[in-house]
Amino acid sequence: DAGVTQSPTHLIKTRGQQVTLRCSPISGHKSVSWYQQVLGQGPQFIFQYYEKEERGRGNFPDRFSARQFPNYSSELNVNALLLGDSALYLCASSLGQGDWEQYFGPGTRLTVT
Amino acid sequence: AQTVTQSQPEMSVQEAETVTLSCTYDTSENNYYLFWYKQPPSRQMILVIRQEAYKQQNATENRFSVNFQKAAKSFSLKISDSQLGDTAMYFCAFMKQGDDKIIFGKGTRLHILP
Numbered sequence: 056d057a058g059v060t061q062s063p064t065h066l067i068k069t070r071g072q073q074v075t076l077r078c079s080p081i082s083g084h085k086s087v088s089w090y091q092q093v094l095g096q097g098p099q100f101i102f103q104y105y106e107k108e109e110r111g112r113g114n115f116p117d118r119f120s121a122r123q124f125p126n127y128s129s130e131l132n133v134n135a136l137l138l139g140d141s142a143l144y145l146c147a148s149s150l151g152q153g154d155w156e157q158y159f160g161p162g163t164r165l166t167v168t
Numbered sequence: 169a170q171t172v173t174q175s176q177p178e179m180s181v182q183e184a185e186t187v188t189l190s191c192t193y194d195t196s197e198n199n200y201y202l203f204w205y206k207q208p209p210s211r212q213m214i215l216v217i218r219q220e221a222y223k224q225q226n227a228t229e230n231r232f233s234v235n236f237q238k239a240a241k242s243f244s245l246k247i248s249d250s251q252l253g254d255t256a257m258y259f260c261a262f263m264k265q266g267d268d269k270i271i272f273g274k275g276t277r278l279h280i281l282p
Contacts, residue, residue: 086268097172097259097272098213111269143211149268155201157270159213 057081059148059160067166068136076131076163080148086110087129088157089121092143104129105151133165141167170195172262174273181250182281188235189245189276191260199265202236204245205272208256216258219243221265247278255280 060079068074080087086105090098100113104123123129127148133140143164147157171194181187193202204216219227219236227234231248247254260273 088268088270090270095274097261097274098270100269100271103268105268111267113269145213147213147270151268155263155265155268156215156218157268162211164211 059146059158061144061146061160061163063163064161065164065166067168069168070136070138072136073132073134074136074165076133076144076146076165078129078131078146078148078160080127080129080146081158084148084150084158085127086149086151087123087127088147088149089129089131090145090147091115092145092162094142098145101131136167138167141165170197170200170262170264170271172260172271172273174260174276176276177274178277178279180279180281183250183252185250186246186248187250187278189247189258189260189278191243191245191273193241193243193260193262195241195262195264197264201263201265202234202243203261203263203270204232204234204243205259205261206254206256207259207275213259217245250280252280252282254278 088103089101092098102121103111107123118134121131143162145162146160149157200221202219206214235244257275262271
């Protein structure tokens with residue numbers, strides 16, 4: 056079975072631009088979570104979606120938004136990019152409904168110049 | 169709010185030696201899970217070992233074992249017979265039961281030297 060996939064692998068954007076990152080969960084998984092990992096730090100929780108509903112949101116500004124599609128894939132959008140948004144963005148999927156084990160994708164490396 | 173603290177930013181050991189990575193956490197929850205994740209240079213976050221808080225027995229996965237001290241809120245990882253492939257960032261992490269949000273520590277960079 057394919058693991059969690061993310062696209063693109065990496066990208067470079069300019070301050071003020073907008074970016075969309077994509078995540079496909081493991082087949083059968085209904086929950087997707089997004090994390091931001093700044094260089095040298097542990098990942099920080101951004102969002103969690105289950106059955107297309109937002110279940111949780113971390114301490115991130117409204118410039119960050121996400122959604123989940125009927126096929127359980129997800130997009131993370133970041134508007135008005137700042138230099139500080141440069142990070143590795145990780146997506147993780149789980150079965151949901153209390154099944155705790157999360158499987159991480161390889162991440163998208165975002166560089167804002 | 170829960171916090172996870174890893175006090176060792178970086179460690180180096182010789183191949184085949186045993187190494188212990190430290191982690192402490194703070195929570196008022198009684199039901200939760202603790203994890204150690206490995207992140208090699210490839211960036212893929214890999215689950216190494218997990219511990220359910222209600223279990224008194226320490227988890228073991230081959231060369232990896234934990235020392236879980238619930239009262240002290242301590243959760244250390246021991247790697248026995250370390251191998252070059254163990255070189256990576258190791259993150260200690262916490263998750264409240266019923267929640268899918270994982271809280272990570274800042275990580276310990278582990279170098280296994282030949």
